[in-house]
Amino acid sequence: MISRQTITHPFNRGDYVVGAPTPPRWAADCPPGAGEASLQTAVVEVPDTVVAELRAVAAAVHTDRDEVILRTRDWWAGTSIGETDGNPATPDAVIVEASDEEQVAAVVRVCRAHGIPLTVSAGRSNVLGAALPVFGGVVLDVCRLNQIISFDAESMIVEVQAGMFGDLFEKELQEVHGATTGHWPSAFAISTVGGWAACRGAGQLSTRYGKIEDMVVGLDVVLPDGSTASYGTYPRAAVGPDLRQLFIGSEGTLGVITRLRLRTHRLPSYATGLAYGFDTFAAGLDACREILQRGATPAVLRLYDAHESGTHFGEPGTNLLLIADEGDPALVDAAMAVAEEVCGERASVTLDGDALLARWLDERMIVGKSGDGFAKGPGFVADTCEIAGPWSSLPAIYDEVVAAIEAVPGTLRASAHQSHAYTDGACLYFSLRGDVERPRRREWYRAAWDAANEVLIRHGAAISHHHGVGLLRSPYVERSLGSGFGTWVAIKQALDPTGIMNPGKLGLPDRFKAGTADQG
Numbered sequence: 001m002i003s004r005q006t007i008t009h010p011f012n013r014g015d016y017v018v019g020a021p022t023p024p025r026w027a028a029d030c031p032p033g034a035g036e037a038s039l040q041t042a043v044v045e046v047p048d049t050v051v052a053e054l055r056a057v058a059a060a061v062h063t064d065r066d067e068v069i070l071r072t073r074d075w076w077a078g079t080s081i082g083e084t085d086g087n088p089a090t091p092d093a094v095i096v097e098a099s100d101e102e103q104v105a106a107v108v109r110v111c112r113a114h115g116i117p118l119t120v121s122a123g124r125s126n127v128l129g130a131a132l133p134v135f136g137g138v139v140l141d142v143c144r145l146n147q148i149i150s151f152d153a154e155s156m157i158v159e160v161q162a163g164m165f166g167d168l169f170e171k172e173l174q175e176v177h178g179a180t181t182g183h184w185p186s187a188f189a190i191s192t193v194g195g196w197a198a199c200r201g202a203g204q205l206s207t208r209y210g211k212i213e214d215m216v217v218g219l220d221v222v223l224p225d226g227s228t229a230s231y232g233t234y235p236r237a238a239v240g241p242d243l244r245q246l247f248i249g250s251e252g253t254l255g256v257i258t259r260l261r262l263r264t265h266r267l268p269s270y271a272t273g274l275a276y277g278f279d280t281f282a283a284g285l286d287a288c289r290e291i292l293q294r295g296a297t298p299a300v301l302r303l304y305d306a307h308e309s310g311t312h313f314g315e316p317g318t319n320l321l322l323i324a325d326e327g328d329p330a331l332v333d334a335a336m337a338v339a340e341e342v343c344g345e346r347a348s349v350t351l352d353g354d355a356l357l358a359r360w361l362d363e364r365m366i367v368g369k370s371g372d373g374f375a376k377g378p379g380f381v382a383d384t385c386e387i388a389g390p391w392s393s394l395p396a397i398y399d400e401v402v403a404a405i406e407a408v409p410g411t412l413r414a415s416a417h418q419s420h421a422y423t424d425g426a427c428l429y430f431s432l433r434g435d436v437e438r439p440r441r442r443e444w445y446r447a448a449w450d451a452a453n454e455v456l457i458r459h460g461a462a463i464s465h466h467h468g469v470g471l472l473r474s475p476y477v478e479r480s481l482g483s484g485f486g487t488w489v490a491i492k493q494a495l496d497p498t499g500i501m502n503p504g505k506l507g508l509p510d511r512f513k514a515g516t517a518d519q520g
C-alpha cells in the first residue's frame with residue numbers, strides 16, 4: 001500500500017528529471033560561474049592523449065568547463081555555497097560516460113595506467129560532496145547502466161545494473177514482477193540503486209524492510225586494477241567475513257559497483273496508521289524503544305520534536321509520533337496492536353492517525369523541507385545531519401546536539417526527528433539552519449557541523465546513519481572510528497594501492513595532496 005503509493009502518487013511535480021540526474025534546487029538560478037574553484041585544489045590534469053584513450057573505450061567524454069560544472073553539481077549545501085557566489089565547486093575534470101560493465105572496466109584501467117584520480121558519479125543526489133572530483137581527473141558517470149537484468153520469481157531476487165534510477169527501477173519491479181524492495185529514501189527518484197549501496201542508505205520503511213545493506217544479496221564490482229569481482233548469490237554465508245559489506249558504504253573509494261542482486265517482497269495491499277503526541281521528545285523515544293523491544297516492526301515509526309511537529313504537521317504543541325505498517329493484515333494488525341498498547345500508556349494525546357498518515361504520504365518525497373518555516377535571506381543555509389546511537393544515549397544526544405548547534409552564532413534553529421528504529425537504538429535526523437552575512441556562510445556551516453560532531457564522538461554515536469561521509473564528514477572519520485581506523489586505511493591500501501579511487505573522501509589519506517581540499 002505505502003510501497004505501491006510511491007510509484008502511483010505524483011511526487012514528480014515537474015521538478016525531477018526522469019532517468020538522469022536532477023540538478024539541485026539552487027541551480028535553477030545559477031549558471032556556471034567564471035570564478036575560481038571553491039572545492040578543488042592540486043588538480044591532476046588529464047592529458048589530451050589520455051582523453052583520446054578514454055574516447056576510444058567509453059560511450060561519451062565531456063571536457064567543456066561549463067558542462068563539467070553542471071555535470072558535477074550535487075545536492076550538498078557545501079557545494080551550493082561556492083557555486084551561488086560564482087565559484088564553481090569542481091570545474092576542472094573530464095566527464096566519461098560508460099554504458100556497460102566492459103566500458104567501466106576499460107575506463108578504470110586507463111586511469112590506473114596513468115595514475116589519474118577517478119570519481120564515480122550517478123544521481124549526484126548525495127548531500128556530502130561525495131562525488132565531487134576534488135583533485136580533478138576523471139568523473140565516471142554510470143547512469144547509462146540502467147536495466148533490470150533478471151528476476152528470480154521463486155527466490156524474489158532482482159538483478160539490476162547500478163545506474164538505474166530508483167523510480168524507474170521500482171516501477172518496472174512492481175508492474176512487471178509484482179514485487180518491491182521496500183527501499184524508499186526521500187530522494188528515491190533522483191538517486192540510483194548503485195548510489196544507495198555505495199552510500200549505505202536507508203529508506204523510510206527501513207524498520208520493516210531494513211537498510212540497503214540488509215537487502216543486498218550480491219554485487220559485482222570493477223576493482224581499482226580494472227578487474228571485475230562478483231560477491232554473493234546466497235542469503236547468508238559462513239565463508240569468512242562478508243565481503244559484500246566491504247563495498248556497501250565504500251562511496252566509490254574501493255571500486256565501481258556495476259550490478260546488484262537485491263531481495264524483494266510481495267507487494268502489500270493492506271496498510272494502517274496511528275498517531276500520538278508526547279509531552280517530551282524523550283518520552284516519545286521511550287515509546288519507540290518499547291514498541292521495537294516488544295518485537296513489533298511497524299514500517300513507519302517517526303517521532304518529530306515539537307518544532308518539526310509544527311512545521312511538518314501543524315501540531316506545534318507536542319512531539320508527534322506517526323506509526324504505520326503495510327503487509328499481511330494478520331501481521332500488520334498485530335504490530336499495530338502492540339504500538340497502540342504502548343502509546344496508550346505513555347502518550348499525552350491520541351491524534352488523527354488516518355489524517356496525519358495521509359498528509360505524510362502526500363509530502364514524504366518532497367525535498368528540501370528542512371528550511372520550511374524560515375525566511376530565506378541571502379545568507380541562509382540549511383542542512384541535515386542523520387546519526388545513530390543506542391536508546392540509552394539518545395535523549396542526551398538530542399539535547400546536546402541541538403544545544404551545540406544553537407550555540408554557534410548565526411544559527412536560527414536546530415531540530416530533529418527519529419526516523420529509523422531498531423531494538424537497540426535509532427537514527428536521529430537533525431535539521432540545522434543558519435542565517436549569517438553571506439561571506440560567512442561556509443564558516444557558520446563548518447562551525448555547526450564541528451559542534452554537532454564533538455557531541456556525537458563524545459557519545460560514541462555513529463556520525464552518519466545513512467547519508468555517508470563524502471567530503472563533508474571526512475574530518476571526523478578518524479576520531480569516530482578510533483582504534484578501528486587503521487583497519488579501514490589498510491583495506492584501502494590493499495585494494496587501491498595507487499589511491500586513484502575517489503581521493504579526498506571518507507576520511508582516508510590521499511596521495512594527491514593530503515588535506516588541502518577545502519572541506520566545505
Ligand SMILES: Cc1cc2nc3c(=O)[nH]c(=O)nc-3n(C[C@H](O)[C@H](O)[C@H](O)COP(=O)(O)OP(=O)(O)OC[C@H]3O[C@@H](n4cnc5c(N)ncnc54)[C@H](O)[C@@H]3O)c2cc1C
Pocket residue numbers: 074075119120121122123124125126127130131142162163184185186187190191192193194195196197198199200201202203204250251252253255256257258366367368466467468502
Ligand atoms: C532531498 C534529499 C533526500 C534524501 N533522502 C535520503 C534518504 O531518505 N535516505 C538515504 O539513504 N539518502 C537520502 N539522500 C541522499 C542520497 O539520495 C543518497 O545518498 C543516494 O543513495 C545517492 O545516490 P546517487 O545515485 O545520487 O549517488 P551519487 O550522489 O552520484 O554518489 C554518491 C556516492 O556514491 C558513489 N557511487 C555512486 N554510484 C556508485 C557506483 N555504482 N559504484 C561505486 N560508487 C558509486 C559516488 O562516488 C559518491 O561517492 C537524500 C538526498 C536528498 C537530496
